Amino acid sequence: MSNFGQILKEIGEFAFDVISQVFASLSFPHHCNTDWILEPGPNLTQENQRNLTIPVNEDGRFGRRFAILLSLFILFMFGVSTAFSPNIYVYMAIKFICGTSSIVIVMNTSVLAVEWSDPSKTALCTVVMINLTSFGQMLTAGTAYLIHNWRVLQLVLFSPLVIPLIAHYWFLPESARWLLTHGRKEEARKELQRAARINGRELPEDLLDKINMESTPEKRNMFDIFKIPYLRKYTLIMGFNWFAASLLFYGLTLNVGSFGTNIYLTQLIFALVEIPANICSLTLIQHFGRRICEACFLFFGGVACLVVLAVPNDLPVVVTVIAVVGKFSASASFTTAYVYAAELYPTVLRQNGVGLNSMCARVAGTLAPLIRLLEVYHYTIPMLIYGIIPIAAGGFCLLLPETLNVELQDHTELK
Numbered sequence: 001m002s003n004f005g006q007i008l009k010e011i012g013e014f015a016f017d018v019i020s021q022v023f024a025s026l027s028f029p030h031h032c033n034t035d036w037i038l039e040p041g042p043n044l045t046q047e048n049q050r051n052l053t054i055p056v057n058e059d060g061r062f063g064r065r066f067a068i069l070l071s072l073f074i075l076f077m078f079g080v081s082t083a084f085s086p087n088i089y090v091y092m093a094i095k096f097i098c099g100t101s102s103i104v105i106v107m108n109t110s111v112l113a114v115e116w117s118d119p120s121k122t123a124l125c126t127v128v129m130i131n132l133t134s135f136g137q138m139l140t141a142g143t144a145y146l147i148h149n150w151r152v153l154q155l156v157l158f159s160p161l162v163i164p165l166i167a168h169y170w171f172l173p174e175s176a177r178w179l180l181t182h183g184r185k186e187e188a189r190k191e192l193q194r195a196a197r198i199n200g201r202e203l204p205e206d207l208l209d210k211i212n213m214e215s216t217p218e219k220r221n222m223f224d225i226f227k228i229p230y231l232r233k234y235t236l237i238m239g240f241n242w243f244a245a246s247l248l249f250y251g252l253t254l255n256v257g258s259f260g261t262n263i264y265l266t267q268l269i270f271a272l273v274e275i276p277a278n279i280c281s282l283t284l285i286q287h288f289g290r291r292i293c294e295a296c297f298l299f300f301g302g303v304a305c306l307v308v309l310a311v312p313n314d315l316p317v318v319v320t321v322i323a324v325v326g327k328f329s330a331s332a333s334f335t336t337a338y339v340y341a342a343e344l345y346p347t348v349l350r351q352n353g354v355g356l357n358s359m360c361a362r363v364a365g366t367l368a369p370l371i372r373l374l375e376v377y378h379y380t381i382p383m384l385i386y387g388i389i390p391i392a393a394g395g396f397c398l399l400l401p402e403t404l405n406v407e408l409q410d411h412t413e414l415k
Contacts, residue, residue, distance in 0.1 A: 064111060075101040079157070111175075114339075115350070120405055122343065123286055126339045135271075143157065173194070179191065181411065220348040224412065234353070241394075243393070247386060251372075274327070296394070300329045303387065304325045308323060333390070343408065344401075
């Protein structure tokens, strides 16, 4: 049986370069080839054919593209609305919606990149996109330093989102791998042909037909992750890893004001260090694998938090340097987690799996500032928690399978 990886090799290892390529987007009907169903029922309407082949109540029927566009639109609308908040309660509510939307964008974009890439290039695609978030943080630090009026700052930060919103509407493709697993082969064929045309290749018709003849749509939902033993194991361990990486990341990030240096400068340094951290993580995970690198990143990040406690408060520069090392490890662990999680789950549950892991990370992000309040009992407690949990998560990470250069799984298996 042919697999989707063979198709990607035929049309080019990067089916779509989501960063630099221009996509020629055409409008086409969203339904599968239903010629087979007309044989027993020649009088069925087009709507009846579509309902029989694509269940209208199926979970996840909207795909990656719709989720990204909707979240980007919500982020733009509510981000701009932040500038007009009449009080702190409205401000917090709007920021909650903005935060939720931004996470959905990052999550679905990383999944989409993984599903459009050859296994040897999935990490590169993810790292390129995550590096762009680091550039965004650097720009935010500089913009906040120059603009002290918070209402104007919100308008300056969120108004430009209209540009990627329009660009993504016209050029962003749907995941052909996701379309195939949901039985929508005609739409998948058009997306693959478009990718092949951009890369100057041709898509062999018989290769796609082999995949479609030997695969059938598989209906799965989030609860199946906990019903299937090996996916349950992956989710519990990977969820803990995401929790630990997020706790380490935000625990250090939210402490920028307590390291004794300028808050804008420290934030700029913290954002800047993420770029070499992401590049370093890419190099290491491509040579040594995802599992051992994720474990080491979490371990060294946790150790950095513990070492900070041994440095006297009158040495703020030393404290900042150690914190930057911790932030380096935290960024690398977060980047690796995005790559690792997307490769662990099958296509039919990849979005749900990454979403669950991301939820664990958001819980940690919520708890990170609350943990700082424990310093009223003893100043060492917050950093002890920020340090011990990542070290423990790194140990559990060793129980996961390696995914380096392994073909992505499309359907669930019995293990």
